[in-house]
Amino acid sequence: MSILVNKDTKVIVQGFTGSEGTFHAEQCLAYGTDIVGGVTPNKGGQEHLGKPVFNTVQEAVDATGATVSMVFVPPAFVADAVMEAAEAGIELAVIITEGAPVKDMQMAKAHAVKHGMKTIGPNCPGIITADECKIGIMPGNIFKKGNVGLISKSGTLTYEGANQVVKEGYGITTAVGIGGDPIIGLSYKQLLPMFEADPETEAIVMIGEIGGDLEIQAAKLIKEQITKPVVAFIAGQTAPKGKRMGHAGAIVSGSAGTAKEKMDALEAAGVKVVVSPADIGKAVKEVLSK
């Protein structure tokens, strides 16, 4: 078991024939992801990486039965691509592209919700179910199969966390990089209950950062609904106020969105909060050997 994606998930790639799309689609195929085709307007009918190319998402869905789309189109076209996927009946769009305008994402997400399509990202490493399905840009070899679910706003911290979990002798069910933009798709609030319901997942690691209040909402939800142990790290305890720390959403505005308030809220909800990401692995071991 796992959440959202597994070995049977049929995936198409939007922006399939571009350099990024090509490189990462190749890596995903090598991992074993069932990529059934891709979409690049005006290249319909061609073949790329041994898979069919379509002009529109609707054509791709009709021909292949794909339910998930991995989006690699340039930032200016992300909203268009996501809304097209939503109307074509895609169930989950994983948006890797970095730098999509916030206004575009507001519109695209609202449209996705209206059509019942889930989204992950933008500006994220994607989602991986260990040994089954990798939809994104993460190095697959780090994610050994196991019993820990992982949710993270940061790409490299996802790898760092997964690597530590594996080094402690555990492994990953599914890892989801949710991205650090101001507007993102699936977040802790939706993903935590999915891991709670997944019989294979025995513990959950959540990695957050300064800015916004998603982690605070998560703390509330954990208190009410999550019985599995949760380990959390919040990046940016030493970040200065009012400065954007790399991610568009990673900014403490005024006194809101600090690491401290998030860590306090999570701790109060019974979460094992670590001060340094170097302690994620150890903390997982601690909560799982209880």
Add this chain to the structure above:
Amino acid sequence: MNIHEYQAKQIFAQYGVPTPRGIVANTPEEAVKAAHELGGNIWVVKAQIHAGGRGLGGGVKLAKSIEEVEQLAGEILGMTLVTHQTGPEGKLVQKVYIEEGADIKDELYLGVVLDRAKEMPVIMASTEGGMEIEKVAEESPEKIVKVAVDPAIGFQPFHGRELVFGLGITDKNEQKKFMQFASKLYNVYMDKDAEMIEINPLIKTGAGDFLALDGKMGFDDSALYRHPEIEEMRDISEEDPDEREAAQYGLSYIALDGEIGCMVNGAGLAMGTMDTINYMGGTPANFLDVGGKANAETVAKGFEIILKNPNVKAIFVNIFGGIVRCDRIANGILEATKMVDVHVPVIVRLDGTNAEEAAEILANANIPNVIPATDLADGAKKAVEAAKGAK
């Protein structure tokens, strides 16, 4: 990206958001000319810097004669203005805005920002104009009216009614004017891909008109590609030169006041590295995300920028190699140490794909300054020790 008050008011004017008339000036002579052109017998001379609190810092002054305009412009131009938002080093004033005096009856607050939880813009209004909105939110949150606007329907009359009734505006004529004001401001926010707009204060004049006495705007950097007119308003002198230089090389850099330089791939891990250094008893000198493609050139540039800071006593290179293999990154780091004279200890932690090969490359290179580390904790610990040893 942020712009100056005078630029924000130029944009307001294009959308019919009422402001007092004003003219920007670079010299006292231009200020005098501006005052003549505006006419009247009272003017405000306002320092143009990207920071709030200018009035309290002495950057906004009232002039009652042309001579006074000249004198005040002379004083303010070239001064280093220190406000609660500039930091103790302050900001050099290079432009002043000469504005006609206004008949202030009431001071209000009006702003538009993204509500991240609701995922739509929210208009915030308050009767407590002139005060820092953060403070109002803390001390008397009931005095702030918040109205979220779904972009799918845009600003509707009911949004306007929620605002005016929330503010206690009872005069029908004034209600109408305020609703129009807010509606236009919402249009500015949406059309220009603004990240935030703040008018503090927004004034009501004796005649019952509403005017933007101040104007602050920030924009979504990701959307600037479709707003060349905004990009043109960029004032480079308001930006940190090192941050700007780093950005030109695809690096995200922010200077801090500690001793350990950090070079990391990924924003989250970069913050996590700073946090770990702090946890181990050291102090980070900067945030630096070298991005997904850490190669010899970007690492060399990173070293160069980090070492501009004289407080740096050690550098911690913390890279988690994923798709980019660690052995290649190790070679890149070694190459970079040849390109830049790195005179402080460099602690290198490479983990991920091919980490063992990378460790071997670093060990065999035998560069005295380069200290390999096995993991994040080990690297941070060694960096803190190296920085302490260097004292």
